[in-house]
Amino acid sequence: MCIRRSAAAGLGLLLACGFPASATDRDTVSALAAGCASCHGTEGRSPGAIPPLAGTPRAVLTAKLSAFKAGDDPDATIMSRIAAGYSDDELEALARYFANLTAEEEQ
Amino acid sequence: MKTRRETLSLLGAASAAAASLGLPGVARAQAGRVVIVGGGFGGATTAKYLKQHDPGIAVTLVEPAERFYTCPFSNLYLAGLRDFGAIGHGFDELRALGVEVIRDMAGDVDGAAHRVRLAGGAELAYDKLVLSPGIDMRWDAIEGYDATATEEAPHAWKAGAQTRLLRRRLEAMEDGGVFVLVAPSNPFRCPPGPYERASLVANYFKRAKPRSKILILDAKNAFSKQGLFTAGWKELYGDMIEWVSQSDDGRVIRVDAERREVETEFGGRHRADVLNVVPPQKAGLIAERAGVTDESGWVPIEPETFQSRAVPDIHVVGDATVAAPMPKSGFSASAQGKVVAAAIAAMLDGRAPPPPVWTNTCYSLLSPDYGISVAGHYRLADGEIAEVPGAGGLSPADADSAFRRAEARYAAGWYEAITQDIWGRRW
Numbered sequence: 001m002c003i004r005r006s007a008a009a010g011l012g013l014l015l016a017c018g019f020p021a022s023a024t025d026r027d028t029v030s031a032l033a034a035g036c037a038s039c040h041g042t043e044g045r046s047p048g049a050i051p052p053l054a055g056t057p058r059a060v061l062t063a064k065l066s067a068f069k070a071g072d073d074p075d076a077t078i079m080s081r082i083a084a085g086y087s088d089d090e091l092e093a094l095a096r097y098f099a100n101l102t103a104e105e106e107q
Numbered sequence: 108m109k110t111r112r113e114t115l116s117l118l119g120a121a122s123a124a125a126a127s128l129g130l131p132g133v134a135r136a137q138a139g140r141v142v143i144v145g146g147g148f149g150g151a152t153t154a155k156y157l158k159q160h161d162p163g164i165a166v167t168l169v170e171p172a173e174r175f176y177t178c179p180f181s182n183l184y185l186a187g188l189r190d191f192g193a194i195g196h197g198f199d200e201l202r203a204l205g206v207e208v209i210r211d212m213a214g215d216v217d218g219a220a221h222r223v224r225l226a227g228g229a230e231l232a233y234d235k236l237v238l239s240p241g242i243d244m245r246w247d248a249i250e251g252y253d254a255t256a257t258e259e260a261p262h263a264w265k266a267g268a269q270t271r272l273l274r275r276r277l278e279a280m281e282d283g284g285v286f287v288l289v290a291p292s293n294p295f296r297c298p299p300g301p302y303e304r305a306s307l308v309a310n311y312f313k314r315a316k317p318r319s320k321i322l323i324l325d326a327k328n329a330f331s332k333q334g335l336f337t338a339g340w341k342e343l344y345g346d347m348i349e350w351v352s353q354s355d356d357g358r359v360i361r362v363d364a365e366r367r368e369v370e371t372e373f374g375g376r377h378r379a380d381v382l383n384v385v386p387p388q389k390a391g392l393i394a395e396r397a398g399v400t401d402e403s404g405w406v407p408i409e410p411e412t413f414q415s416r417a418v419p420d421i422h423v424v425g426d427a428t429v430a431a432p433m434p435k436s437g438f439s440a441s442a443q444g445k446v447v448a449a450a451i452a453a454m455l456d457g458r459a460p461p462p463p464v465w466t467n468t469c470y471s472l473l474s475p476d477y478g479i480s481v482a483g484h485y486r487l488a489d490g491e492i493a494e495v496p497g498a499g500g501l502s503p504a505d506a507d508s509a510f511r512r513a514e515a516r517y518a519a520g521w522y523e524a525i526t527q528d529i530w531g532r533r534w
Contacts, residue, residue: 085484
């Protein structure tokens with residue numbers, strides 16, 4: 001299988017082959033993740049009614065995002081419309097990104 | 108004599124050497140100098156995310172106000188559902204991140220010399236300038252509606268004294284009065300804003316002055332989330348809200364603020380007990396001073412980096428830009444700020460900017476527990492900003508009350524999250 005762990009250990013990204021594990025990949029994933037912060041809080045640490053992302057197990061995030069994208073999450077309001085804009089690989093990268101963050105900000 | 112930029116690049120080389128010697132502190136002090144004008148959704152986001160990308164970038168934020176009051180959720184204040192203080196946000200978290208916050212107004216920009224002159228007289232040099240100037244009103248667009256007229260007929264389209272004035276007027280109005288809201292043609296700040304305002308004022312009237320009426324006089328024949336708004340108005344407020352389209356003589360061409368009277372293009376006249384005029388708009392003045400606006404009054408940008416098409420090393424974000432199909436919203440401004448921060452951090456570091464991606468969500472409240480939304484997802488296509496096919500869109504028309512309640516709860520959650528993301532909540 002042509003998947004390898006990125007040198008960007010802090011992000012712990014699994015990248016499909018063909019993409020160099022370079023700073024550019026970190027930039028790309030962090031650019032995608034920055035969009036989530038506008039509703040889920042900086043680094044996915046939500047201060048309010050919208051569910052937090054940081055520290056959520058990867059498998060939970062992946063399952064949820066896939067269900068949103070497929071349009072079969074019965075509780076979805078806006079996320080089905082938002083998840084539809086990302087490729088499966090991007091959703092997987094986002095799930096890993098947020099799973100690897102701690103739920104609380106590290107001091 | 109070396110130019111400043113040559114000096115900087117030399118310093119850059121020196122700092123690269125320092126970094127390889129394990130002296131990151133030295134290296135980081137020389138990563139580049141960014142000046143940001145405007146501490147709203149676009150500017151404050153850019154400042155925070157620049158520091159997040161590289162704490163070594165020297166970031167200066169120029170903002171005249173001590174606290175920034177948001178237009179989003181100001182309609183809740185107008186309806187008596189939220190304190191004014193709760194929509195104000197300070198800059199202490201940005202300061203804690205190392206952003207230099209200067210309380211002043213940018214008066215002029217010399218793009219060739221890479222310098223900004225502040226109203227207070229100081230001059231700031233930059234490698235990259237980010238303008239987040241918001242909007243200014245076009246005082247020549249509606250006869251009789253100028254800055255003086257706003258004292259009798261507030262626009263309340265920049266949150267602040269105007270918002271408070273409109274709230275006082277609504278409170279002072281007697282039951283049975285008419286609130287007239289004049290809405291502009293596209294493009295303008297916050298496309299669903301006038302209709303959310305009408306909804307939440309109706310919510311206030313229903314509680315406090317149930318015999319009152321709301322008349323929206325519109326320069327357009329269609330508006331954002333129109334089907335959802337009109338269905339919700341009927342369900343929640345009966346016939347309290349009346350919307351008059353441009354073709355039904357809704358476009359206001361003359362305002363007599365003192366008499367609170369307006370005249371429409373085909374000769375209609377309406378008298379208001381409370382008159383709220385949202386006039387046509389343009390990019391904030393500093394954009395014009397910097398020479399980045401075009402004849403439309405807005406700022407054309409290179410989509411990938413939001414760099415001005417007219418002046419190098421000036422990036423512009425938010426309502427001031429021509430960024431359609433993205434709407435002029437606080438959310439869009441913040442999304443653009445993140446793209447600009449990533450692009451500038453990469454460019455100052457000699458890397459290519461990452462592929463941009465922008466999202467937008469506009470929640471609107473029809474009552475405290477009735478929310479609707481529109482989402483957008485945008486990427487580059489053929490060098491232009493384009494909606495991603497199949498993504499985004501409106502809340503379903505046939506949703507039940509539990510769905511509307513959930514979206515209202517998420518609207519409040521969104522406000523908490525985005526204001527925390529931008530200005531922080533430590534203070």
